[in-house]
Each structure stands twice: as structure tokens, then as C-alpha cells.
Amino acid sequence: MPVITEIEDLRRIYKRRVPKMFYDYAESGSWSEQTFRENTSDFDKIYFRQRVAVDMDNRSTRTTMLGQDVSMPVALAPVGLTGMQCADGEIKAAKAAEDFGVPFTLSTMSICSIEDVAENTNAPFWFQVYTLKDDDFMRRLFDRARAANCPGHRGDGRSAGTGTAPQGSEERAVRPAQADGEIGG
Numbered sequence: 001m002p003v004i005t006e007i008e009d010l011r012r013i014y015k016r017r018v019p020k021m022f023y024d025y026a027e028s029g030s031w032s033e034q035t036f037r038e039n040t041s042d043f044d045k046i047y048f049r050q051r052v053a054v055d056m057d058n059r060s061t062r063t064t065m066l067g068q069d070v071s072m073p074v075a076l077a078p079v080g081l082t083g084m085q086c087a088d089g090e091i092k093a094a095k096a097a098e099d100f101g102v103p104f105t106l107s108t109m110s111i112c113s114i115e116d117v118a119e120n121t122n123a124p125f126w127f128q129v130y131t132l133k134d135d136d137f138m139r140r141l142f143d144r145a146r147a148a149n150c151p152g153h154r155g156d157g158r159s160a161g162t163g164t165a166p167q168g169s170e171e172r173a174v175r176p177a178q179a180d181g182e183i184g185g
């Protein structure tokens, strides 16, 4: 097992391990990918303020989120098709989140079911909902989330996402072909 020192190490290993289309799915943003780039570059502008000779006892990142005790105020955001990247990916991510003491969010677009994740974890996990026009299906989905004790069923823990699929990875595939004059004008 290689030693992981930072997120960039994980990204490099991930790139070697998965087919290119899976990598591109996770490592691209919408259209010009401006937000995707700025998600990193904006954080690069933030520095920690160095403080010396201060009392470091009793420091803690512990808090609560949606009434749940967490080791730090961070949750795993919903990532569709995680199980495509790695077998049982959603279960593995949920277990890792549980071990670390932070919430895991299961995407509507997951490979592992709500029940699969619930069976393999003890901590409550959040369920992200994409609303579809099929009321029956939505009702059953909420019932299943409620049965699995997902906090989202009370109306919190839900995220509002885009109504259309982002095009980033398709654009990445198209751009080199355009540059080579294979398509477009």
C-alpha cells in the first residue's frame, strides 16, 4: 500500500487504476470547467494564520451536524456512480466516513442501494434526492430512506442539484477531436 501524504497522491493512484472514462467523469467540471478549477485555486489563496505561544490544550474539531455528533464539520458529498469506480464503492465510502466520524451522503444515482449501505454500516447516513416526475417512485424512495433512518427524510440533509447533466467529461472527449479538425468547423 503506497503512503498517502496528500489528496494529490490519491488522485495520481486513482488515475492509474481506473479506465480513463471513469477518471474523466470524476475529474472534470461543467462546460469551461471554471468552477472546477476555482474549487482548487480559490482555496490556494487561503493561508493559515500562524499563532505561537498559545494554549493548545483542549483543541477539538468535534461538533454536531443535523443533530449528529461529528469529528469535524465535514461530510462526504454525494457522488453518483461511486460503485462504478470501485466495486461496493458506496459501502466502502460510507464505512470510511463512519470510521472517521463524519457523515456520508448517498447519491440518488448510486450503484449500491440504500439497503446495501444501511446493512453494512451503523452510523446514520444522508440521502441526496434528485426529484423525478414519477410520484410513486419518489414515495417509495422516501419510504426506503426513512426505513434506513436517513436524516434526510425530515426534510434536512437534502441537496438541490442541477436539473441537467453536466457536460464536462463529454466536452473533454470532444475537444481534442475538434483541435485535430476531426469534427466541427
Ligand SMILES: Cc1cc2nc3c(=O)[nH]c(=O)nc-3n(C[C@H](O)[C@H](O)[C@H](O)COP(=O)(O)O)c2cc1C
Residues within 6 Å of the ligand: 025, 026, 027, 039, 077, 078, 079, 080, 081, 107, 108, 109, 128, 159, 160, 161
Ligand atoms: C463525479 C461527481 C459526481 C457527483 N454526483 C453528484 C450526485 O449524484 N448528486 C449530487 O447532489 N451531487 C453530486 N456531485 C456534486 C458533489 O456532491 C458536490 O456538491 C460538488 O462536487 C461540490 O463540492 P466540491 O467543491 O467539494 O467538489 C458530484 C460531483 C462529482 C465531482
